[in-house]
Amino acid sequence: MIYRELCGEKVSLLGMGNMRLPTAGQGEHIDVDKAQAIIDRAYAAGVNYFDTAFRYHGGESETFIGQALAKYPRDSWLLASKLPGHMMQRGADGLLHFNAGLAGQAPVRSVAEVFERQLEKCGVDHFDFYLLHNVCESSYDFYMDEQIGVVPYLLEQQKKGRIRHLGFSTHGQAEVIDQFLSAWEGVFGFVQLQLNYLDWRLQGADKKVAAVARHGAKVVVMEPCRGGRLADINPRCNALLKQARPQASIASWAFDFVKSMPEVAVVLSGMSTLEQLEDNLATFADDTPLTPAQHRLLLEDVVGDLIDLVPCTGCRYCTEGCPQGLDIPRLIALQNEMSYESHDAAYFILRGFKPQARPGACIGCGACAKICPQGIDVPGVLRAFAARLAADERA
Ligand code: SF4
Ligand code: SF4
Numbered sequence: 001m002i003y004r005e006l007c008g009e010k011v012s013l014l015g016m017g018n019m020r021l022p023t024a025g026q027g028e029h030i031d032v033d034k035a036q037a038i039i040d041r042a043y044a045a046g047v048n049y050f051d052t053a054f055r056y057h058g059g060e061s062e063t064f065i066g067q068a069l070a071k072y073p074r075d076s077w078l079l080a081s082k083l084p085g086h087m088m089q090r091g092a093d094g095l096l097h098f099n100a101g102l103a104g105q106a107p108v109r110s111v112a113e114v115f116e117r118q119l120e121k122c123g124v125d126h127f128d129f130y131l132l133h134n135v136c137e138s139s140y141d142f143y144m145d146e147q148i149g150v151v152p153y154l155l156e157q158q159k160k161g162r163i164r165h166l167g168f169s170t171h172g173q174a175e176v177i178d179q180f181l182s183a184w185e186g187v188f189g190f191v192q193l194q195l196n197y198l199d200w201r202l203q204g205a206d207k208k209v210a211a212v213a214r215h216g217a218k219v220v221v222m223e224p225c226r227g228g229r230l231a232d233i234n235p236r237c238n239a240l241l242k243q244a245r246p247q248a249s250i251a252s253w254a255f256d257f258v259k260s261m262p263e264v265a266v267v268l269s270g271m272s273t274l275e276q277l278e279d280n281l282a283t284f285a286d287d288t289p290l291t292p293a294q295h296r297l298l299l300e301d302v303v304g305d306l307i308d309l310v311p312c313t314g315c316r317y318c319t320e321g322c323p324q325g326l327d328i329p330r331l332i333a334l335q336n337e338m339s340y341e342s343h344d345a346a347y348f349i350l351r352g353f354k355p356q357a358r359p360g361a362c363i364g365c366g367a368c369a370k371i372c373p374q375g376i377d378v379p380g381v382l383r384a385f386a387a388r389l390a391a392d393e394r395a
Contacts, residue, residue: 001046002287006218006265007165007189009078009128013259013267014284015049015220016042018065019056020270030057030064038277039068043077045281049266051220053082053133054118055102066122080129080220081118082169083111085150086139096148111150115157130154130163131192135180136172138352143168144183151184165189169222171349173330174207181215190265192220196230197257197298198306199223202337204314209263218265221258225269230254237302244297252283257298260289309336310381311374318368318378324361328368328378331359335385350389360386 002013016039024031039050050069052061062081069077084102091097095107108114119125132150135143143150157163169192170177181188191212199205212219225231231251232238241253248256258267267284271277290298312332319328337346355361362382369378 001281002259002284003046004265006049006220007129009165011049011078011266012047012284013265013287014042014047014280015051015080015266015268016047017222017268017270018050018052018061020272021057021061021064022272023057028058030060032064035064036068038271038274039065041274041277042271042281043069043072045277048076049078049080049129049268051080051129051268052122053131054084054114055087055133059121062118062121066124070123074124078128079122079124080131080167081122081127082131082133083114083118083150083154084133085111085142086134086136088142090142090145090148111148111153115153119162126162126164128164129190130157130166132168134172135168135170135176137176137349140172140176140180143180151187155187167191167217167220169193169220170208171203173333174204174211177208178211178214181211181217185215188215188217190218190220192222192268194223195219195221195258195264196224196226196254198226198230198303200299201303201309202307204333207314209261213263219261219263221264221267224258224267225251225254233302233306237305240297240301244294249279249283251279253294253298255280255283256288256290257295259284259287260295307336307339309339310376312336312376313374315373317371317373321367321371323365323367324356324363326357326359326361326382328382331385332376332378332381335359335381335388338385338388347392358386359383359389362386 003010004013022031022034023029050065052065054062087099087102088096089099091107095109097107098105132143142148154163154166158166167188167190171194177191193205193208194203195205195209209219233250238250241250255267258264269280271280310332312329314329316329322328334346334350350358359382362379364379366379369376372378
């Protein structure tokens, strides 16, 4: 097992994500015996970073992982969990309500109630790593709300030794990440990002990594295989990768891409079977970075085969002259993401936009297209994007 340093701790580069554990019956409950076998094998092989969250497996994940690790000395494993602030809001009654993603949860008076419940469920007296779950455009105000006081409360818990290291996960844009880290400079030692070779450009992950590194924080990677999609791409791409490295699995390319980055301290994989775990253990026994040629093969040939992106570089030359004040590169980035697949996160972000900031607000004046150094037909792209959104809403 390869180890790296995160907030002064020696962490296994392969981290166990506990959001895709094996399930029993109709899939609604964790198959405890199978999941325990995965945890035991991971622990025996040197994995020491275990990641969970309030909402994983409908709330069962925290309870399971606490029990699964309880037989091992507490100082031999590191537990990370997350506060579900991205699914909470302050109601007119002053209580904190959970949204539809956590339907059935009774409102709470403060985040302290959630935090205490999490410690209790995990059966621990402290979290080694504690994260704000998905700090993004739509949750930013909740996490910054002075009356709710999320960060000050967590800093208090850190002083008491109930949290050792603070971080946050995010699906937000690089600008939001930068803004949040600036607002709490020095507080968050790590940021959990969706990072893989497909999202390097598709979701602007390159800019997100740079924003995190600028603030001296480390990256914990989520979705390195994009939910398993990069473990079996398509016949043409699979053949390309097999030709370049006959012995390596297709999934190992995705892991090697993120392993090659010095900013990365932990790569989470939500492993559902012992076979996946064994494949990952083999990949994480070797720290050889990808060569420049292998890097190009992924970012140019494989990604080029998978998606047809609008080639916006995000230079923002077009935004100043837009009479509608549209954030054009942002909209194009979202359209790129959604042209690849119906991505829930992109819809989630767009729903937070006011109507006058959405693609349908473009009046087609063409000022942006005249100035764009990439020659992009911006009004045409936004028109098509607006039509797609309208069609999706009708569906
Ligand atoms: S064409 Fe649309 S996006 Fe471009 S400047 Fe005019 S209103 Fe803005
Ligand atoms: S000018 Fe062109 S490349 Fe630059 S941000 Fe606007 S659309 Fe993108």
